[in-house]
Amino acid sequence: MCGAAENLLIDKTAAGDATSSRWVTMLLDANCEVRGDERCAASRSSGEEHAPPRKTRVDAEYEDAIISARVVDGVDEAIALIARYGSHHTDAIVTDDTKTAEKFLN
DSSP states (O other): OOSSOOOOEEEEETTTTTHHHHHHHHHHTTEEEEOOHHHHHTTTTTTOOOOOOOOOOOTTTOOSEEEEEEEESSHHHHHHHHHHHEEEEEEEOOOOOOHHHHHOOO
């Protein structure tokens, strides 16, 4: 599935809220395997069925319905990971903060 999302980076400030759990749940409901790091697994709601955390690889291209989920310490870490491992043509950010979006785009 070339061009599919390979990594979901979740800001630590959002990791504990329902938003990150909804993203993971939607992916699982779509029969996507979610490979979350330990911080991501800890942010999930109790009672949800999730695969156990396993080592995530931001440099992986799975070519399957698999995504790595990782909690990052802010937008700067996310941008650094994307700059190092991203495609530089299909990378995206989901935010409701204009300054964060502009920082990513710049």
